[in-house]
Amino acid sequence: MIELIRKTDIDFMGKKYIAFAISGVLTLIGLFATVQVGRGAANLGIDFAGGTAVQIKFEKQASLDSIRGLISQAGLKDVELQELPTENKILIMVKKEEERLGGFSDKIVGLLEKGLPGNRITVDSVSEIGPKVGKKLRVDALWAVLASAAGILIYVGWRFQFRFSVGATVATFHDVFAVMGIFYLMGREINLILVTALLTIAGYSLTDTVVVFDRIRENLRFALKEPVEKVINRSINEVLSRTIVTSLTVFLSSLALFFTGGEVLHDFALAMLIGIIIGTYSSVFVASPIVLLWGGSGKPLVKK
Amino acid sequence: MKKDVRLRFSLIALSAALALFYLIPNTPLYDYMPQTYKNTVTRGITLGLDLQGGLHLVFEVEGNRAVEITAERRAPAIKKLLEGKKLSADVKAEGATIVITPASDEIRRAVEADYKEFELKNSSGRLVYALSSKEIKWIKDNAVDQALETIRNRVDAFGVAEPVIQRQGENEIVVQLPGIKDPKRAIELIGKTAQLEFKLVDDESPLAAELPGSVKPEEEAEMLKKFEGRIPEDDVIFFERTVNKNSDEVFKRPFLLKKQSLLTGDLLSEAGVSIDNRFNEPYVSIKFNPEGARLFEEVTGKYVKRRMAIILDNSLYSAPVIQEKISGGSAQITGTFTMNEARDLSIVLRAGSLPAPVKMLQNITVGPSLGRDSITAGSRAALLALLLVSGFMIFYYRFSGVIAVSALVLNILLLLGAIAALKATLTLPGIAGVVLAIGMAVDTNVLMFERIREELRAGKTARAAVDSGYDKAFYTIVDSHVTTLITAAVLFQFGTGPIKGFAVTLSLGVTINLFTSLIGTKSIFDFLNSRKEVKELSI
Numbered sequence: 030m031i032e033l034i035r036k037t038d039i040d041f042m043g044k045k046y047i048a049f050a051i052s053g054v055l056t057l058i059g060l061f062a063t064v065q066v067g068r069g070a071a072n073l074g075i076d077f078a079g080g081t082a083v084q085i086k087f088e089k090q091a092s093l094d095s096i097r098g099l100i101s102q103a104g105l106k107d108v109e110l111q112e113l114p115t116e117n118k119i120l121i122m123v124k125k126e127e128e129r130l131g132g133f134s135d136k137i138v139g140l141l142e143k144g145l146p147g148n149r150i151t152v153d154s155v156s157e158i159g160p161k162v163g164k165k166l167r168v169d170a171l172w173a174v175l176a177s178a179a180g181i182l183i184y185v186g187w188r189f190q191f192r193f194s195v196g197a198t199v200a201t202f203h204d205v206f207a208v209m210g211i212f213y214l215m216g217r218e219i220n221l222i223l224v225t226a227l228l229t230i231a232g233y234s235l236t237d238t239v240v241v242f243d244r245i246r247e248n249l250r251f252a253l254k255e256p257v258e259k260v261i262n263r264s265i266n267e268v269l270s271r272t273i274v275t276s277l278t279v280f281l282s283s284l285a286l287f288f289t290g291g292e293v294l295h296d297f298a299l300a301m302l303i304g305i306i307i308g309t310y311s312s313v314f315v316a317s318p319i320v321l322l323w324g325g326s327g328k329p330l331v332k333k
Numbered sequence: 334m335k336k337d338v339r340l341r342f343s344l345i346a347l348s349a350a351l352a353l354f355y356l357i358p359n360t361p362l363y364d365y366m367p368q369t370y371k372n373t374v375t376r377g378i379t380l381g382l383d384l385q386g387g388l389h390l391v392f393e394v395e396g397n398r399a400v401e402i403t404a405e406r407r408a409p410a411i412k413k414l415l416e417g418k419k420l421s422a423d424v425k426a427e428g429a430t431i432v433i434t435p436a437s438d439e440i441r442r443a444v445e446a447d448y449k450e451f452e453l454k455n456s457s458g459r460l461v462y463a464l465s466s467k468e469i470k471w472i473k474d475n476a477v478d479q480a481l482e483t484i485r486n487r488v489d490a491f492g493v494a495e496p497v498i499q500r501q502g503e504n505e506i507v508v509q510l511p512g513i514k515d516p517k518r519a520i521e522l523i524g525k526t527a528q529l530e531f532k533l534v535d536d537e538s539p540l541a542a543e544l545p546g547s548v549k550p551e552e553e554a555e556m557l558k559k560f561e562g563r564i565p566e567d568d569v570i571f572f573e574r575t576v577n578k579n580s581d582e583v584f585k586r587p588f589l590l591k592k593q594s595l596l597t598g599d600l601l602s603e604a605g606v607s608i609d610n611r612f613n614e615p616y617v618s619i620k621f622n623p624e625g626a627r628l629f630e631e632v633t634g635k636y637v638k639r640r641m642a643i644i645l646d647n648s649l650y651s652a653p654v655i656q657e658k659i660s661g662g663s664a665q666i667t668g669t670f671t672m673n674e675a676r677d678l679s680i681v682l683r684a685g686s687l688p689a690p691v692k693m694l695q696n697i698t699v700g701p702s703l704g705r706d707s708i709t710a711g712s713r714a715a716l717l718a719l720l721l722v723s724g725f726m727i728f729y730y731r732f733s734g735v736i737a738v739s740a741l742v743l744n745i746l747l748l749l750g751a752i753a754a755l756k757a758t759l760t761l762p763g764i765a766g767v768v769l770a771i772g773m774a775v776d777t778n779v780l781m782f783e784r785i786r787e788e789l790r791a792g793k794t795a796r797a798a799v800d801s802g803y804d805k806a807f808y809t810i811v812d813s814h815v816t817t818l819i820t821a822a823v824l825f826q827f828g829t830g831p832i833k834g835f836a837v838t839l840s841l842g843v844t845i846n847l848f849t850s851l852i853g854t855k856s857i858f859d860f861l862n863s864r865k866e867v868k869e870l871s872i
Contacts, residue, residue, distance in 0.1 A: 031730075161694050225835055282771050
């Protein structure tokens with residue numbers, strides 16, 4: 030038998046206040062990031078902000094500076110350039126809510142064709158999002174987050190006792206906000222695909238929490254005399270290796286996406302990688318302590 | 334026990350065979366399949382626009398313009414009605430309303446008897462009529478339906494395989510054109526209102542003689558400003574765009590036109606491309622329907638030796654002099670067209686004009702090379718994920734890991750088969766869903782194996798450990814799957830096309846996973862246990 034983690038006896042609950050401090054900071058950053066997104070002060074993708082993005086593949090390497098020069102010469106303003114992780118690909122964006130679509134992408138392509146002779150370009154993709162669609166996508170994303178939060182709440186509330194539901198819900202929100210906050214700090218783009226990743230993280234991080242909770246619940250049934258804190262610690266130690274192994278397999282998958290999945294899935298995979306780590310951490314250090322603290326520690330949780 | 338295991342194995346074999354059955358079109362094997370099969374299974378996995386390359390467009394039909402156009406069309410009809418009743422009045426369309434002066438009771442009675450869809454809004458000094466809200470709603474709704482039909486005809490004429498053209502919400506139209514090579518041309522073709530009008534050139538006004546012969550494009554606004562306020566009330570200035578063949582310079586020639594159209598494009602019956610023999614230039618030949626032909630004969634007879642301007646969507650194509658009365662209803666639209674432009678123009682004229690202008694709200698164009706790159710990257714990621722996860726599982730759980738990996742392979746096979754059988758669309762995020770499903774699929778086995786290890790440590794025999802391990806892990810597994818399914822369902826509900834694809838593959842992956850691990854791997858363990866009492870489990 031190969032074991033990543035042999036039988037452990039770690040006092041997880043004893044470290045709950047350190048964990049709360051870390052998690053508190055993470056959540057606050059996430060909340061701040063969310064407010065910034067709502068105000069439009071974050072690095073929003075064009076699907077949320079409205080505007081145009083043109084992805085161009087160059088035959089030979091083209092320096093960002095030369096392209097920037099061409100663009101400023103042509104008098105185009107508020108243009109953002111971004112080098113993609115894939116070779117010789119550049120994303121050119123303008124986040125402006127244009128009433129009439131189509132002008133910007135034509136201009137950019139014409140400009141590059143003329144300005145960089147000898148370097149053949151291929152237009153990989155053009156996305157033009159009008160203000161109305163951008164707004165609709167923002168609203169839809171918000172509804173999606175609320176609806177999945179409600180769905181998770183209802184399911185967890187049905188399957189677990191109230192204090193477990195509170196723990197699971199807080200942990201889930203914690204994970205989503207933390208990833209959001211980290212993305213905001215990294216200056217990464219907040220777009221539809223990130224929201225997809227966040228919801229996937231919400232669903233998946235619950236998997237971990239459920240594994241821990243199931244064991245706590247099971248152990249509490251048979252350990253009526255043992256203090257709750259001890260039972261929780263014992264339960265986490267018992268299932269520690271499996272929560273880590275289950276997370277690890279999905280982490281490996283996400284790693285494959287991160288390195289070879291191409292530019293569109295790159296950030297999605299990054300969010301998943303961060304989310305999986307935080308989700309595993311929160312099952313142990315956020316969800317479980319809340320179960321312990323809710324309604325005072327020490328009292329028996331399960332009535333016979 | 335043994336019989337039960339055999340039953341489960343047949344179930345697995347059957348489902349795997351079914352998956353293969355639906356996936357054959359994605360393999361070279363398809364060419365060798367009998368015709369009956371090809372008739373039943375026409376395609377394997379459908380690729381989304383982001384993988385195949387193509388256009389995803391969302392247009393908004395400007396319903397308010399449709400209402401205004403209705404008012405504009407009714408105004409002359411009302412004037413005619415009043416003239417017929419010997420009532421002299423001035424009838425004008427102002428936005429979505431019709432204004433009639435003077436405001437007499439007789440006029441009011443005459444109008445309201447025939448035009449019940451109008452409501453009187455104001456009657457002091459002049460009569461202001463507006464369309465009733467019920468009528469407005471009908472016009473807007475009808476405009477979207479008509480636009481949808483027209484766009485469909487245009488796309489069909491343009492020749493795109495498997496286009497999707499759908500109404501979305503109140504006033505939006507979604508157009509999806511897979512695998513299109515010239516996106517810009519397609520966008521122009523679809524978005525063009527194609528309102529063809531014939532207007533008389535007003536050369537009787539003294540202003541006409543003052544207009545310059547031609548101006549440069551950048552001088553256009555300046556010129557209009559110069560003549561501002563002096564243009565007669567019934568007139569309007571339009572520019573003809575000409576290109577100097579030698580220098581490629583663009584010039585604009587102004588024309589003073591009568592506002593009122595003599596004829597419009599809805600009276601056309603045919604349009605086609607022809608080549609001018611003298612200049613070897615393409616032009617569009619049009620033919621009017623009988624009513625149009627009669628009108629065309631009438632106006633050309635009435636205005637011999639005068640110029641008639643041909644205008645499409647507010648740009649003037651040409652303003653030829655009418656040489657003689659034209660019967661038969663044939664005419665030509667010349668201009669400096671390329672062959673494609675002439676062809677597209679004839680398409681839009683044949684398909685008819687849109688009832689109101691459309692505004693593009695969204696355009697997602699994915700080039701075929703990006704689509705190919707994405708497929709390569711996605712497959713590579715899936716393969717790498719499979720290798721990493723399998724490698725880890727076999728390293729960590731030894732022989733049990735091998736069982737888990739075979740279940741994983743079955744899982745992926747069934748997932749792909751299900752995508753094909755359900756005719757779901759595989760998108761790039763959908764591939765991400767498959768890759769994540771690879772990692773999540775083994776989770777079920779991990780939970781079971783860990784439980785079995787625990788039971789073994791507690792001193793149980795291999796068979797008892799497997800049985801109770803599966804039983805005890807069952808609820809945990811179901812719980813953890815359901816939460817993922819909840820978010821997938823939400824993503825399906827709220828997501829755009831590519832994201833929907835993600836939701837589909839993820840939820841299918843998770844559901845199929847329940848089947849493969851609860852039935853698949855368990856059966857293998859049972860099978861091994863049933864042959865002889867296994868002393869030691871390789872786990």
